[in-house]
Amino acid sequence: MTERISFTRYLVEQQRDHGRIPPQLRLLLEVVARACKRIALAVNKGDLGDVMGTASTENVQGEVQKKLDIIANETLIEANEWGGHLAAMASEEMEGIYLVPNRYPQGEYLLLFDPLDGSSNIDVNVSIGTIFSVLKKPEGHPGVHESDFLQPGSAQVAAGYCIYGPQTTLVLTVGDGVAMFTLDREQGSFVLTRENIRIPEDTKEFAINMSNMRHWDAPVRRYIDECLAGETGPRGKNFNMRWIASMVADVHRILMRGGIFMYPWDKREPNKPGKLRLMYEANPMGWLVEQAGGSATNGCERILDVQPTQLHQRVSVILGSKNEVERVTSYHGEAGSNA
Numbered sequence: 001m002t003e004r005i006s007f008t009r010y011l012v013e014q015q016r017d018h019g020r021i022p023p024q025l026r027l028l029l030e031v032v033a034r035a036c037k038r039i040a041l042a043v044n045k046g047d048l049g050d051v052m053g054t055a056s057t058e059n060v061q062g063e064v065q066k067k068l069d070i071i072a073n074e075t076l077i078e079a080n081e082w083g084g085h086l087a088a089m090a091s092e093e094m095e096g097i098y099l100v101p102n103r104y105p106q107g108e109y110l111l112l113f114d115p116l117d118g119s120s121n122i123d124v125n126v127s128i129g130t131i132f133s134v135l136k137k138p139e140g141h142p143g144v145h146e147s148d149f150l151q152p153g154s155a156q157v158a159a160g161y162c163i164y165g166p167q168t169t170l171v172l173t174v175g176d177g178v179a180m181f182t183l184d185r186e187q188g189s190f191v192l193t194r195e196n197i198r199i200p201e202d203t204k205e206f207a208i209n210m211s212n213m214r215h216w217d218a219p220v221r222r223y224i225d226e227c228l229a230g231e232t233g234p235r236g237k238n239f240n241m242r243w244i245a246s247m248v249a250d251v252h253r254i255l256m257r258g259g260i261f262m263y264p265w266d267k268r269e270p271n272k273p274g275k276l277r278l279m280y281e282a283n284p285m286g287w288l289v290e291q292a293g294g295s296a297t298n299g300c301e302r303i304l305d306v307q308p309t310q311l312h313q314r315v316s317v318i319l320g321s322k323n324e325v326e327r328v329t330s331y332h333g334e335a336g337s338n339a
């Protein structure tokens, strides 16, 4: 039985007893957790607050912003800009990086986030979430530039998400496995409810948007066709399918019971490697999955080894149960296909 300690105590013990995180990173993560609590309050208001529906603006991705996208983004910026832990932030909702204003002390960390992932589900009351990733600012030069963010996922010092679902649950890794914290609304704090999460290496459950099937390349088509063939096919077992269209919710399910999640390259936009963003979706989720014993690739190489060239670059994502991810990746290898 996991001892129900607070998020703060967990971080203090990671700092003091395990030497995993320095004080400044601990304080940063506590600020992010508090911001997620405030976002949860706004999300939970629904139609009772003026938070539903779309704003009259588009984000850098050209996507119409939901009011809650903007609220979540502003909440994370306001919570993090004054603390002295950060040098700058980057968000799916902002084209350029956000430098900590000069009136505040500059810190040594870079925070990246998708403030509200899955926001197409907001108006239909389906789970959504905040995804975050923490990097260290490179030393040796004054100021902060966008290029400082362009580090591979293997350089992350912390990564996690907060899922706003039937429970509000914060999931975190600092490189010592994956821990989950459930928001206790009576005391207003996150409480450790699971740790040392392990993803089963095999699964019978895949997550992919099947409506794109005609656009996939051959290795993905082969893998899904084999799953659909069931116990009489080459896999010798029947598969189930789930697709929530909210990466946070699909990844959370995989952390809880296994599975494979795929958003692969497809020929609709051949020059784009995929839909999902590397820096603040695939990298944090990829590290969490690896820390829980799973795998995360772009079809050809480990997600965390991809060297970023642009802040908002996209990537194909295949992550989850190790043996299934390796199978799909081997099919790509056989086909010599692009990622």
Ligand code: P6P
Residues within 6 Å of the ligand: 117, 118, 119, 120, 209, 245, 246, 247, 248, 250, 263, 275, 276
């Ligand atoms: P589709 C949400 O917009 C998102 O970025 C991920 O959270 C999710 O997995 C994916 O896109 C859903 O994409 O094309 O199925 O709507």
